[in-house]
Amino acid sequence: MAEKRLSLHLDFRSGLPIYAQIVEQIQSQLANKILKPGDQLPTVRALAQELRVNFNTVARAYRLLDEARIISTQQGRGTYILEIPPPQVTEKLRRESLEALTRRFLNEAIRMGFSEREVSQMVRDRLKSVKEAKAGEKE
Amino acid sequence: MAEKRLSLHLDFRSGLPIYAQIVEQIQSQLANKILKPGDQLPTVRALAQELRVNFNTVARAYRLLDEARIISTQQGRGTYILEIPPPQVTEKLRRESLEALTRRFLNEAIRMGFSEREVSQMVRDRLKSVKEAKAGEKE
DNA sequence: GTCTCGATTGTACTAATTGTATCATTGTAA
DNA sequence: TTACAATGATACAATTAGTACAATCGAGAC
Structure with missing residues (x-):
């Protein structure tokens, strides 16, 4: 039961793409210690359903965060916070x-x-x- | 989504360019509260088809409204009415x-x-x- | 123990939908 | 004719959605 509720607030009318808003808000929660290393993020499908977006959109956000070494996405297992940046x-x-x-x-x-x-x-x-x-x- | 039907009436014989008529009528519907902040406008192609004009003409109207900070156009997503100065x-x-x-x-x-x-x-x-x-x- | 199978997870690739950029065509006025 | 504004055609780029697939895990059967 480690995964957070991860309350994100999307603004579909702001110029910012959905995936960028997700990235930004996760980073922000990380910087504010709302998320900590080891925390499991919601699955792409769960978060997508909650936000009413396609799961590929969430997957894109997760992929960007993964490439930035902020989270670790593991096929078949889930997505976890890797580390808090310095x-x-x-x-x-x-x-x-x-x-x-x-x-x-x-x-x-x-x-x-x-x-x-x-x-x-x-x-x-x-x-x-x-x-x-x-x-x-x-x- | 909740985009309006946006019934516009063009006059192809009036000297006024199509794009100007579109701009004018959207502004007017905004002033008359027929359109409200946050509303999604029809896509350039949808509106163009309805009006029987080239979608670039609609795009031009949208661009002008965007530059005037009246709407927000977002590639790949759509066009929305911005909050307007009351x-x-x-x-x-x-x-x-x-x-x-x-x-x-x-x-x-x-x-x-x-x-x-x-x-x-x-x-x-x-x-x-x-x-x-x-x-x-x-x- | 370990095998199998199904559920769950992320991934990859593609399609669909959107606005943008650029240039060609048309029509009108000087 | 020439110049220019309006409109159209075409190709492109960004975002999101659809579909199929692969990796992992856990519950039972044996």
Whole structure:
């Protein structure tokens, strides 16, 4: 029962191909230690069903990660996290994934006509309520 | 998927080029809420067949709309309506749409394992470079 | 123990569907 | 005629889907 639920969120309308989104999010979860060496990933078919995509699309993502020596795919057995990349790399990945996400958010907001001031104020507000919610749920 | 029938009416005798008529009518349906952000448009070939025109003509219209940031065309996948700048909505709606966007962004970032501090720092950084870029392009 | 067989897993190859790029053709106006 | 914009034809590239196959494992039969 080692395999994770691996909650990935695809955006079918973002310009990024599905397979790239899968790669990116797995790398990100790796950099954030949500995934650890030895963890088994869902099978290509299971993940494909969950994401409602063709299993070859998942297989493509896994193949890319395999070629990058991040996971090990073994025919007939499954797919496992090989190793966490060295700290410098994970830190870089972490930063890059956050930066990409933030950039998308800001571009969208600005394109929708919001001023930088409005955006930054809203982020502060929402962050504050996130923090309060977190404090509350500790009971 | 849920792509619309997109009933367009071309006038081959009006001086207006076909591609311009397509652009115009899609924009109009967007303004009239017949098309909504996220909707998938017909493929260039499907729409071309329906309108009895060459698919390059449709592709040209799509390209113009893409350049205007109204739609997003993705090779191998399809064409989608982008989020559009809400034209002159009430202050309340404006605020709500920014809040929704921000909430999605923060949820995603936190789900990916970033701390509130990291997120807020990154937002500050990116906003700063947006501002600088804007200052720079004024020459 | 080990053999067999079926279920499960990833792989390989191909097909289908999508938009893109480039050049040719056509029609119209100067 | 010449120039140019609009449209069409053709080839291409990227993404995803379909199908068949090979490797592995485990449950039973013996």
